[in-house]
Amino acid sequence: MMVVTVGGALVALEADEIIYGAIGLAGSLFGVATLFFLLNAPYVAVFQVAVYIGAVAVLILFTVMLVRQEKWAKEVRPTSLTRIAGIFTGAAITIAIAAAAYATNLAGFDSLGNTATFVDIGQLISTGDSPVLEVLALVLAASIVAALTLSRVDREDNPK
Amino acid sequence: MNSLADFVLVSAILFGIGIYGLVTKRNALRLLFAVEIMINAANLNFVAFEQYAPFAAAAVDNPVGQTFVLFSIALAAAEAAVILAIVVVAYRLHQDVDVSELKTLEG
Secondary structure, three states: OHHHHHHHHHHHHOOOOOOHHHHHHHHHHHHHHHHHHHHOHHHHHHHHHHHHHHHHHHHHHHHHHOOHHHHHHHOOOOHHHHHHHHHHHHHHHHHHHHHHHHOOHHOOOOOOOEEEEEEEEHHHHHHOHHHHHHHHHHHHHHHHHHHHHOOOOOOOOOOO | OOOOOHHHHHHHHHHHHHHHHHHHEHHHHHHHHHHHHHHHHHHHHHHHHHHHHHHOOHOOOOHHHHHHHHHHHHHHHHHHHHHHHHHHHHHHHHHOOOHOOOOHHOO
């Protein structure tokens, strides 16, 4: 699963065609969903598949396919200096976090195998975190209205 | 692969790949991919740290990590929709999705 997740992320960024990149991103998101299953979080995993792969990845795929333009696929290749800087920065951050994780006691922690059911999560969301849920609903509504407003086409020959 | 450090390692690799994409890519959609990968790395950490002792004992009755991830996924979906709309409008105005060419967005 680690291979699928990391490989999909690499394909998403390095595939020549952007449509293959979107498919690679969907694969990476699916890999993360399986990792959620391994972490005893099936509800989050199903939510990840439904929202990320079912909505976000498909939204990106449809946008790329419907607005099929050559310039979307055309990319300016990064210079070797930029590429080296990117690899160095990414590798440095990865190594720093991984070294910190293995240097501390993280490897010694055991999984207790706890599985919070969706009832527990639902109770937490609907009681303690209910203001957050309300704000999130408003943010989602605002983002949908903003996306529709942005992508609206003003027609000059608007029939009355 | 079943210790907390392993999951943190996967998360760190994903985050590093996302950073690499943000540094090297200029295509707006690739930047969106990179940001989504980094958000997933953060989500993975939330769930992983919730499931392992000594954090897990409190997580049975109070699954804050999973709740955070649910909120994060919903926010990321909203963010992706808005960014895609912005990219479509930018393409309509400039005939390009290369962010280094979008001069009118500069501050």
